[in-house]
Amino acid sequence: MLINEEDVPALARGCAVLGTGGGGDVRTGALAARRAIRAHGGVPLVRLADLPDDALVLPLSGIGAPTVSHEMIHGEDEPERVAKEVERIFGRPPAAVMTSEIGGSNGVAPVAWAARLGLPLLDADGMGRAFPEVQMVSMYVAGLPADLVIMSDVAGNVVTIRPVDGLWSERMARAVCVASGSSALMADYILPAVQARGAVIEGTVTRALAVGRATERAADPLRALQDELAARRLITGKLTDVERHTTGGFVRGAAVIEGTGADRGRTLTLELQNENLVALEDGRVRAIVPDLITVVDTETANAVQTEGLRYGQRVTVLAWPCDPLWRTRKGLETAGPAAFGYDFPYVPVEELA
Amino acid sequence: MLINEEDVPALARGCAVLGTGGGGDVRTGALAARRAIRAHGGVPLVRLADLPDDALVLPLSGIGAPTVSHEMIHGEDEPERVAKEVERIFGRPPAAVMTSEIGGSNGVAPVAWAARLGLPLLDADGMGRAFPEVQMVSMYVAGLPADLVIMSDVAGNVVTIRPVDGLWSERMARAVCVASGSSALMADYILPAVQARGAVIEGTVTRALAVGRATERAADPLRALQDELAARRLITGKLTDVERHTTGGFVRGAAVIEGTGADRGRTLTLELQNENLVALEDGRVRAIVPDLITVVDTETANAVQTEGLRYGQRVTVLAWPCDPLWRTRKGLETAGPAAFGYDFPYVPVEELA
Structure with a gap:
């Protein structure tokens, strides 16, 4: 299926419900998603089974304090800077964007990031909800190493962290985020589809859409x-x-x-x-x-x-x-x-x- | 010339004088230098003119609050982790270590780092003294872009910063340093020798040695x-x-x-x-x-x-x-x-x- 502009309000409503209060203001993410779809077209939603084994999945999320991201005007070039750094490190571009957390703004904003990058969105996430800390993701629970984090902020800085473990990952990413004005785009657990199988929570974009539509009319x-x-x-x-x-x-x-x-x-x-x-x-x-x-x-x-x-x-x-x-x-x-x-x-x- | 173990005390004394109070405790750097020379042999001191144009110069410095680095036990693998990241990014290993600041511990510790990496030390630095902030270096004054910073800490984390300018470089590096426990090894302005000519302050290792020897006997x-x-x-x-x-x-x-x-x-x-x-x-x-x-x-x-x-x-x-x-x-x-x-x-x- 294709996520079009008219799907965004239901998705945002569903992501807000799954956000358990957090994950950032869905209105900001919804606005960004609608604007990006208008400029770049709808975003294909793909299942993990549809991706070849070596397709790079790029999990993206906004990191920061909600009361700040609320106020911050996000730049629009962060996804491209992160994708460029991914290509520099892996030698190939990402094949699909994944939301790290389906709850809150981070569930809906990836539609904007995928649209800008001309990439499909994976029907999966790393939480099935929202959590406040970066190591609280299914990939960590599945035992995958949190050995690479790429961040970019509205000023244009790009920071690549190779942490020794998930707790250092959280500590370093949080410090960089605060230095960036408490708001940044983050990619972590960038992995080929073959590794994502069993390590992500599938179907959560579809679920957010269903939750958002349940209350309609x-x-x-x-x-x-x-x-x-x-x-x-x-x-x-x-x-x-x-x-x-x-x-x-x-x-x-x-x-x-x-x-x-x-x-x-x-x-x-x-x-x-x-x-x-x-x-x-x-x-x-x-x-x-x-x-x-x-x-x-x-x-x-x-x-x-x-x-x-x-x-x-x-x-x-x-x-x-x-x-x-x-x-x-x-x-x-x-x-x-x-x-x-x-x-x-x-x-x-x-x-x- | 070769920097041997018996040159270290004079070098440390000179670096302390050029440190204008800062740059970290020279005793820590001197201890590390002597230990590394004992394990890996003396460190050749080379002039910039001796290096081929494309030889990568790796400026290294410890970053942190002196009262902390004083207490912290530095790991010994940070230089290797930084050099490995340099090779990953540039496609070739560094050819020489340079001290970013000749003043204080940062003037003498690079002898240890060069010894561990099996590399010569460049007779030059980026300050001719010590300064508290990372953008206060001759390479910045010469107009070279501060577009890459690599840091590593005692825990083993490696962070690569691509800042938009020198002030962001300082801000990000400082935040990472504080997250690392206020002590980290940092490489910035990694550049080929051809670019270093005119952008570094030459002869400062020789000068520190002369200053240290002036008071002997x-x-x-x-x-x-x-x-x-x-x-x-x-x-x-x-x-x-x-x-x-x-x-x-x-x-x-x-x-x-x-x-x-x-x-x-x-x-x-x-x-x-x-x-x-x-x-x-x-x-x-x-x-x-x-x-x-x-x-x-x-x-x-x-x-x-x-x-x-x-x-x-x-x-x-x-x-x-x-x-x-x-x-x-x-x-x-x-x-x-x-x-x-x-x-x-x-x-x-x-x-x-």
Whole structure:
């Protein structure tokens, strides 16, 4: 299939839902995608099975603090500078763009980057959601080495990192990102299709489109979204407290939702680091990372991203299971509660009544 | 000539004097140089004229805050990782190592790096002294593009920066350095010998050796050093106040020297950022960057580096002219008083009575 301009709003809506609050403002990515498609034409969506073994897959993502990327005007030449560096290093150009994280702006902006590069977009990503740190990707969980990161920023700088491991990769990339003004385009885990098989989460662009379309023309958008996601409703209520601060390239904070209607008298607290990490009620965990927790507008069922949280909003919090990959031992080590400094053990959202 | 183990102490002493307080602790560099020579043999010192036009010159320097590099145990594989990345990028290995700054540890440590790589050392550097920021080099003043920086750290990470200009180069390299624990090996301005001609300051390794030897067996070491440098004596006295703090990868601070003997009643204040930048007396400038200002032990004439300044030390402050390159318009723009945030106009030390 071809991703055309009219597909972008649904894709953006779906990416916002899968973003669990983070991944950057989808409006920025959607704007970039629409503009690039107008200039360069629609972007073919290809399956991994369609690519020859040696085709280079170029995973791209924006890195930075959402509250900054919100404000930053992205340049348009970063993808080309990164692709040029890829060709210099690998001796051949990339064959397809992949989104590193389907959640948030990073799910939809790759459409723009692929359009500009004249490349197809792979129907896959490295998270099935959004995560705040660069080593939290399926390729890392699959044991692939994070041995090359290429970054470019709006000023035109290109930085190539050959880190000794995933944690150094994150540390170095974050430092470069902050020096770039807390916003940069990043490529990591650049690999031939043969290596990507089994190491990426397939079908996630198609899924984001389906999630975005589920609420279109629905009589009850919230119900339609909940069904599409097979999600639990944790609470419906009013945002009564929002606390956010940007530090070290991350947004950290918390949000409190007081129940209304049938949920009157209940209070849910969300703790976040770019993404919503844990939902607590009376000190008990209702859902926890890596399962997905998204705040949506109760009326429209549109996702409310971290940077859009406002006092008084009428919202519903949904939670649903992550990709099985994140529930493996290595998956939980990488992006489970302990990876974010929580003492809570991981319990799948289906088991938290 | 061949730099042997017994040449290292004189070289280190000379580099400390040319370091104007900074460039990192020469003892660390000297130790590394002696150990590497013992393991790999002496290092040939070559002149630029001896190299064929296409021979790649590899300028190397340690980057970091002196108070940190002081404490850090440097790995021994950084030069090889950097050289490997050079070969990957240029398609041929480097032919000679050059010290980016002759002042301080960075003047003597390249002997170790050259010995480990089995390469000769070029009798030249990019400063003729030490400077705190990476764009403050003769290659930048000569108009060569700072379009490639390769860094490696003790953890084993290799970072290649393609900055848009020298200021971005400094900003990015500094960020990577801080992420590396405020210490890294850096190569920049990697260039063929043909481009280095006229863009580097020649003869500075020979000069550092001569400065280091001037005080050997001298009846009056201070007088011998002053004569070798053609330096002015700004004050002889006692260190009565030292203030230092490490911030953003730099050491900043000030030192106060109260005159003794013939200088009783006078007070000299040094302001520093890794290096000694300006010497003030009664609010008047006595010497200012890019001219060289070094604190030496009054008895032995050994240089006292920034991190070695201690209350009560009996010291003499010497000042002498920088390389003419730094007195050009571009030279002063790059490393004159204004480049360090001073309002003082530059006046050559010879004209400041």
